[in-house]
Amino acid sequence: IKVDMVNRAWKWIERQWNKLFCKSSKTENKTDKYNQLNERFEKVKNVKYSNDTTKIDYDSNYKPLDTTSYLNCIGFVCYMYNISASYSVSNFDKYTQFSELKDIKNVNQLQIGDVITWEYESGEVDKNKKPIYEYHASIWKGNGEIWECMDPKGVRTRNYQKYYDYMNSHDMKIKTVKYFRFKEGNK
Secondary structure, three states, X not given: OHHHHHHHHHHHHHHHHXXXXXXXXXXXXXXXXXXXXXXXXXXXXXXXXXXXXHHOOEOOOOOEOOOOOEEOHXXXXXXXXXXXXXXXXXXXXXXXXXXXXXXXXXHHHOOOOOEEEEEEEEEEEOOOOOEEEEEEEEEEEEOOEEEXXXXXXXXXXXXXXXXXXXHHOOOOOEEEEEEEEEOOOOO
16 A cells, blocks of 8 residues: 555656646647657658668659668658758758757757757767767657667667767767758648
8 A cells, every 4th residue: 555655646746747847748749740740750660770872762852762671860851851852961951941940948949840950079080180070860759859760770769868968978079959940831
C-alpha cells in the first residue's frame, strides 16, 4: 500500500510539474503539422544513412522517395517536406521554402517542424591546425525531441539536449545552431 501511495504521489507531482514547466505532449503533438510529418517519418524510420547521394532514390524533380534505402540529413529534411534536394546544409538559408528564425533564444520557442542546422567541429584539424567543421540538419519533433538521419544509425528520433551535450563533450564543439521555419504552400 505504501509503494502504491508513493507511486500515485509521484505521478501527481509529475503532472503538476509538466503543467507548470513543460509543454503538454498531448496538446503539442496533436497538430496537423505533427501528424503529416510523423506519417512521412514512419515511412522511412528504418532507412540507413549514406553520404553518397547516388544511393538515394529520387523522383524526376529530385525529391527523395519513401522507397529509398538510404538518406542523409539534408535528404531526410527534403523528404519530410517533399521538396527537391540540393544538398547544402551549410547554405540551408538558400532553401527558399524556409525562413530563418533569428529570434529563437532556446528550443522552447520552436514549433513542430522547425528545421535545426548545426555547425560543429569534426574533431579533426586542417594542415594549419584549424578545426574542420561539419554540418547537420534535423527537424524539431516537439517535447524535446528531433527527427533526423545521421551516421551510423540512419533515420531516427533523438533527444535534442542529449545530442547537444554529446556533441559538446566529444571534441565536436558546436559552433553555430540555426533555426528555420517552413513557409506553408512552398513545395
